[in-house]
Every structure is written in structure tokens, then in C-alpha cells.
Amino acid sequence: MKIAEQVTFGGSGWDRAATARADAAALRNRDDAVAIPFSHKKPLLDGAGRLHRLPARHDRLQEDLLWILLGQDGSTPTFAVDVSHWIPEEGEPEISPEFFDRSEQRFPFLPPNCGFADLRMVMTQLDRRDAELAATGKALIEWHESHGFCANCGARSTPADGGWQRVCPACKRRHFPRTDPVVIMLVTHGNDVLVGRSPGWPEGMYSLLAGFVEPGETIEAAVRRETIEEAGIEIGQVSYLASQPWPFPASLMVGCHAKALTREITLDPVELEDARWVSREEMMDVFAGTHPELLGARPGAIAHFILRNWLADRLD
Known part of the structure; x- marks a missing residue:
């Protein structure tokens, strides 16, 4: 897929400066070093939807915090730093338990337009560079926490x-x-695509089928196994499309195109609440927001990216 890295969180050409990681402490003390704060795994954004960077020597950023060297922007060392211990004057920040966390936490010593926001909510606002940095910082902070x-x-x-x-x-x-490989499948049969919904998703939301790759398993085998386990559909040809780092919490989504050999759906009710075949014309209505029953995969997710390019006939 020629435009594979245009997916959200795709590669931006960021210099991760892996050879400099042993000198991270010295880099952090440089006058030009910057830090991107994360609170409860939420990145700090400014009012324009960009990651907000603080000087690494800011008086609120102590040495004993979790610091992660993300890399270098030119010659500028750039860190992620976990500031979940910050408590605003009004008390402990309230973190929403909902599927989409729309809450935002602000602090009086930061610029008034800055706040910590859930990456799921803001990922499509970020440019490619900020999206890659936010995904990397969140994934690593979550790994350290667990x-x-x-x-x-x-x-x-x-x-x-x-x-x-x-x-x-x-x-x-x-x-x-750790990074957990997950296959996500554009399963097609003629003019139709297979979509499903998991229990607990927002009402009407459908997306592509997906599942974790098991030890000793190829990507192609995982596509075939997951599709027949979840929906009872047998798969023939499998081809690679694109991949996406998905830091919720630590997945690498491997997008594939799978040609179905059968159409009869046998649902695994533990994995899926429903699954159905949707025609290309219906999916166009889903993307236009005019379908009477279905909501599509959320923008920013690789399922949305793949489906949009399938509709545009750009899977080459």
C-alpha cells in the first residue's frame, strides 16, 4: 500500500536517537532540552491542538520523575515525562471511565490554554510528528507503570x-x-466487506475484525484463525496493507486484506456482539453519516484508514 505510513501514528521521520539513550541524564540537563508532560497517560496540549513542550529544566519537573528520551528534533533533546503526581488546586483530577474520556485537566502554573487530554480524543488533531511522539510517550509510560x-x-x-x-x-x-502484534482484517467477498462490533462499544459502531497474533503463528495464519473463530468465515488469500502503532496500551496493528471463501456467518458471542456483510454502497453511506443503523470505525484508527482507502480503490 503506497500510502501506508499516512495512517495516524505512522512514521514521521523522527530521529529516535537510540545511540544517545545512555547519555539521557546529561541531555536532560542541557539548556535547550524540552519535555512533553503526560498526566495519567494523557499528553499536554495547547489551545491549537499541538503537544506543549516545557523546558526540561522547568522547576516543576524534578529529576526523580519518569523521564523517557523520545529522541532529537534536529539537535534538541526531547523527552516525555510522567507528571501524574501533579494535583490541581481543586483536588485530584477526575478521569472519565467512559469509552471516550472527554475530560481535560488544567493546572494554574501552566498557560491557560493548555490541558491534559485523552489521546483517543485528540489523535486526529495532531500532526504526524506530534502524533508519533504522543503515541511513543504514552506507550512507554504505560509499560513502566505496569x-x-x-x-x-x-x-x-x-x-x-x-x-x-x-x-x-x-x-x-x-x-x-513490549509490543503486542494484532492483525486487523479487511475481509471482502466481491463487493462486500465483513464488519463486526464488540460488546461495550458505542451503539451502532462497527469496525473490522481483529485479534492478537499467537506465539509461533504467522500474520497470515492469525488472519485466517481469528476470522473463522470470530465469524466462521473461511479465508483464502491474505495480503499486507499497512501497520499502525496503537498505544492503547501497547499494540502494533497489522492491517491485511483477506479474501473470503465463504459468506455464512457463525458468530462467537464472547468476542462479537454482531457481525455482518456490508456492501461498498452501504459503507459509503456509513462514511457519509447517513446510514440508518451503522456507525463506522472512528477516525484515526487503522480500520477507518483501510476502509476509506478500500472505498477509494487505493489498496495498491
Whole structure:
């Protein structure tokens, strides 16, 4: 797919400066170093929908916070920093439990137009560079939060290598951020595409089928297994389309085009609440917002990207 990296969170040509990670502490103390704060895994945005950067030596950014060297913008070291300990004057920030967290947290010592916002809500507002940085920072902060202890001996581990490792002081084992590969399938049969909805999704929302790749499994095999397990549809040819880092919490979505050999749907009610074939013409109505029953995959998700390009006949 020639336009594969135009997907949200796709590559922006960012210099991750991997060879400089061992010197992250020194880079953080440079006068030109900047930091992108995250609170409860929400990035800080300004009023124009851009990531807001603070000087890394800002008096509110202590050395003992979780710092992650994202890379360099030209020669400028750029970090993500976890400031979830910040509590505004009105008390502990309220984090919405809903599918889309529309709450925004603001602090009096920041510019009045700046606030911490859920990445799901703002991902389509960000330019390609900011989207990549936000996805990387969120994914790594979440990994540190959930992997604080050594999986080998159980001792508490500590961040290392600019936040890209955790090291166990007891057994010296090194741990690296995890990424979970997930296949997401454009399953077609003639002029129709297979879509489904999971329990708990917003009413009327349908998207492409997806599932985790299992150990010892190829991408193609995972596409065939997941489709027949969830919807009872047998798959023939499978081809790669595009991929998307999906930091909710740590997936790499591998988009594929799968040609269906059968049409009869046998639903797995544990995985899917419903699944159906939708014609190209119906899907055009879904994207136009005029379909009487269906809502499409949300903008920013790779399912939306793939479906939009399928409608435009741009899967080459």
C-alpha cells in the first residue's frame, strides 16, 4: 500500500536517537532540552491542538520523575515525562471511565490554554510528528507503570537507557518494552466487506475484525484463525496493507486484506456482539453519516484508514 505510513501514528521521520539513550541524564540537563508532560497517560496540549513542550529544566519537573528520551528534533533533546503526581488546586483530577474520556485537566502554573487530554480524543488533531511522539510517550509510560517488578526474580526494577529499559538490581536482568502484534482484517467477498462490533462499544459502531497474533503463528495464519473463530468465515488469500502503532496500551496493528471463501456467518458471542456483510454502497453511506443503523470505525484508527482507502480503490 503506497500510502501506508499516512495512517495516524505512522512514521514521521523522527530521529529516535537510540545511540544517545545512555547519555539521557546529561541531555536532560542541557539548556535547550524540552519535555512533553503526560498526566495519567494523557499528553499536554495547547489551545491549537499541538503537544506543549516545557523546558526540561522547568522547576516543576524534578529529576526523580519518569523521564523517557523520545529522541532529537534536529539537535534538541526531547523527552516525555510522567507528571501524574501533579494535583490541581481543586483536588485530584477526575478521569472519565467512559469509552471516550472527554475530560481535560488544567493546572494554574501552566498557560491557560493548555490541558491534559485523552489521546483517543485528540489523535486526529495532531500532526504526524506530534502524533508519533504522543503515541511513543504514552506507550512507554504505560509499560513502566505496569512492569515495575522483575519478571525473573520479583524485585523492583528501575528505569535505564533513557527509559527504554528496566534493570533489576537484584538479578541484573534487563527488561524491554513490549509490543503486542494484532492483525486487523479487511475481509471482502466481491463487493462486500465483513464488519463486526464488540460488546461495550458505542451503539451502532462497527469496525473490522481483529485479534492478537499467537506465539509461533504467522500474520497470515492469525488472519485466517481469528476470522473463522470470530465469524466462521473461511479465508483464502491474505495480503499486507499497512501497520499502525496503537498505544492503547501497547499494540502494533497489522492491517491485511483477506479474501473470503465463504459468506455464512457463525458468530462467537464472547468476542462479537454482531457481525455482518456490508456492501461498498452501504459503507459509503456509513462514511457519509447517513446510514440508518451503522456507525463506522472512528477516525484515526487503522480500520477507518483501510476502509476509506478500500472505498477509494487505493489498496495498491
